[in-house]
Amino acid sequence: MVYQRTHTWLYSLKDSLQPLKPHLTPLVCPEAIEQLDSVSSYFPDAIASTYGFEYRLQPSAPVVDFAFQVTETGREILAGLNPHTRLSEEFSKHPVWQQIQKFCGEWADPSSLLHYFISDLWLEFDSKLDGDTSTNNIPIPGLFFGVTSPPDNSGISFNYSWIWEQAMPSLLGTPLPPALEKKFIDCIKRLPPRTSIFQVGMMFSRTVEAIRLCLVGSPSELLPYLKEIGWTGQLAEVEKLVNSLSGCVDGIILDLDIGEQIYPRIGIEGIFLTRYQACVNGQWESLLDYLTSQGLCAKETKDALLKYSGYSLVKCLRDRIYVRGLNHIKLIYQSGQPLASKIYFGAMHQPLSKIPGRSAETVSTEDATKQERGDADPIESAVTFLLTARNSEGWWIDFQLAAGLSDEWVTGYVGTMLANIPDTRVPKAVSTAWNLLNSRRHRANGKWGYNRLPPGDADSTGWVLQLAYAIGESNSERARQAMQSLAAHQRSDGGICTYESEESIRAFIHASPEIGFAGWCGSHTCVSAAIAALPEYRFQLQDYLRSTQQNDGSWLAYWWQDPEYVTALAAEVIAACYPNSDCITNAVAWGMNRLNSQGFVATSDRPSGSPFATAWCLRLLILRRQDTAVQAAIAKVTNWLLAQQQPNGSWISSARLQVPLPDDLNPNKFNQWIYHGTIQGSLVFDKHCVFTTATVLQALHRSL
Incomplete structure (x- = not known):
């Protein structure tokens, strides 16, 4: 008998998934939908807002495994700590769910290391392949927890021993078997220096006694690591697969099953940085074409998957915005066995009432249709x-580093980009942003930083001050204090450094004494150009900016992969003082050369066009818009950017933040960046797309 939800919650996940069914039916059979209904009916709607589906491409099967992400709210429900929403009593009687409840309770406890080291959970429910879609017993999941480092102000030193000492015993209700623990510890201790653990999993629903370890890093380190830990498969075959797949994706994650030995079957995941942006610039189509050419995906399946992604407003369940997207693919390799392939796709939603300025009642079916077809x-x-x-407090957040997500810097930047947009909703939004930033007063010098944890820096402070000028708050006490603090960042060559001194930032990242900070504490053109937008520094920094222009007309950034960013900023500042300067003419000529025939800037990560780099190039061209050739280029760039806008109004993540080594004076010669990393030497994208979208928005506002 299928479990019926109790009076303690009104909606189940089954209700939440109803709007997705029309998009699933072209891919999965009716029996799989029934099974999805059966499993999802066990859980309250409030437990999750992000769902995932695992679909077998080869060998094909018209079923999906179902998963959902558990964050803070879902954690409280699973732990039995939510006074209003609880699971059925059946869960408290089942040994597996008892351990999950205990595990989530420990994760919720601030006195436990799990509270700081675990970012989220995914619960995954396998589909039944025998045709039995009934659920007479409570469903048993696989559980994956995300691994992160704690905030540096927590006083907790970071290593991975908590996984085998606390997390796994809590999850299993018993210490790991000695042989498994020994092998697991050996695998952790042998991790390459630039490889990190993305997730750790335990498949309660399967009989294999192993721990799933998902590793993110460079294939050049991951592949030798396989042999070092005792994997006995054919490394040459895996290397060939990885090299072939790497040409179609942004990064690789390696999945291992660790028992008393390394199991022969491994997973090779191909990921995109823009996970929920559907088929962007043909990337997903190219990847699925590759799988089709390898016999790993049927053409009709490819076509159905490309149609799955989308955006819709749903007037049910308190009115929600649903975003559907393809997420990643996995190749399953085992020596001597046929290669298998899977695709992971999903959906996330949030209440429509979270859109400021528009209540649910004001959104009509016509509005929803307009958004769907992109006519807005x-x-x-x-x-x-x-x-x-924005998050629930009103901050814009983006970029994931060891210190967490940025809110102060990103809110200052996005607020600045929004401030002059002619939209009645903007003044209140940017005023709220300033009030939030103004409320952060824990730094004695009045500066702002990446977020509240690290020392204040000149770049973050400069962007917040630009916002203050844009909304008439430049004479406020806080703005004046921050402006005075910037004086200590000016170096003898005239430029502005990011960090005033090395002591505070050295302590924050726990750097060893032998590491120098000449790079992070030296003059930076990208930071100087941002500061030069402030009236107090506009003339002071002219000589420095002129002296750092390259022979080709560009400027090189310290913290950014895209020279268009710093070149446009520097050129705008010089143009404000000397509009007819040769510096501007040379910079615009460089910008014209950066564009391809279709009107976009191609980068190594966005060969089909980077909206972020292209938008900054557009701002650069506007400085010479009286030139006929430049006018034509502006029109082409503008049209290209408009064509790239996603149905939800965003542009794909393409702002490439680089975090050089602290002693690196010229990171543009560094070629060993860690994609998705969180520490120095990492290359990080704005995964929430707000940085890119704000940049494109401002560029289009200036060009239209």
Whole structure:
């Protein structure tokens, strides 16, 4: 008998998944939908807002495994700590769910290391392949927990021993078997220096006694690591697969099953940085074409998958915005066995009421249709996306580093980009942003930083001060204090450094004494150009900016992969003082050369066009818009950017933040960046797309 939900919650996950069914039916059979209904009916709607589906491409099967992400709210429900929403009593009687409840309770406890080291959970429920879609027994999941480092102000030193000493015993209700623990510890201790653990999993629903370890890093380190830990498969075959797949994706994750030995079957995941942006710039189509050419995906399946992604407003369950997207693919390799392939796709939602300025009642079916077909005004749609993208407190957040997500720097930047947009919703939004930033007063010098944890820096402070000028707060006590603090960042060569001194940032990242900080504490053109936008520094920094222009007309950034960012900023500052300067002419000529025939800037990570780099190039060209050739280029670039806007109003993640080694004076010669890393030497994208979208929005506002 299928479990019926109790009076303690009104909606189940089954209700949440109803809007997705029309998009699943072209891929899965009716029996799989029934099974999905059966499993999802066990859980309250409030437990999750992000869902995932695992689909077997080869060998093909018209079923999906179902998963959902557990964050803070879901954690409280699973732990039995939510006074209003609880699971059925059946869960408290089942040994597996008893351990999950205990595990989530420990994760919720601030006195436990799990509270700081675990970012989220995914619960995955396998589909039944025998045709039995009934659920007479409570469903048993596989559990994956995300691994992160704690905030540096927690006083907790980071290593991985907590996984085998606390997390796994809590999850299993018993210490790991000695032989498994020994092998697991050996695998952890042999991790290459630039490889990190993405997730750790335990498949309660399967009989294999192993721990799933998901590793992110460079294939050049991961492949030798396989042999070092005793994997006995054919490394040459795996290397060939990885090299072939790497040309179609942004990064690789390696999945291992660790028992008393390394199991022969491994997973090779191909991921994109823009996970929920559907088929962007043909990337997903190219990847699925590759799988089809290898006999790993049927053409009709490829076509159905490409149609799955989308965006819709659903007037049910308190009115929600649903975003559907393809996430990643996995190749399953075992020596002597046929290669298998899977694709992971999903959906996330949030209440429509979270869009500031628009209540659920004001959104009609006509509005929803307009959003679906992309007929909305591009500026209005971009503003709507940015307002919706704020967190519950009102911050814009983006970029994931060891210190966490950035809120102060990103909010200052996005607020600055929004401030002059002619939309009635903007003044309140940017005023809220300033009030939040103004409330952060824990630094004695009045500066702002990446977020509240690290020392204040000149770049973050400069962008917040630009916001203050834009909304008339430049004479406030806080703005004046921050402006005075910037004086200590100016170096003898005239430029502005990011960090005033090495002591505070050295302590924050726990750097060893032999590491120098000449790079992070030296003059930076990208930071200087941002500071030069402030009236107090506009003339002071002219000589420095002129002296650092390259022979080709560009400027090189310290913290950014894209020279368009710093070149446009520097050129705008010089143009404000000397509009006819040769510096501007040379910079615009360089910008024209950066564009391809279709009107976009191609980068190594976005060969089909980077909206972020292209938008900054557009701002650069506008400085010479009276030139006929430049006018034509501006029109082409503008049209290209408009065509790239996503149905939800955003542009794909393409702002490439680089975090050089502290002593690196010229990171543009560094070629060993860690994608998705969190520490120095990492290359990080704005995964929430707010940085890119704000940049494109401002560029289009200036060009239209």
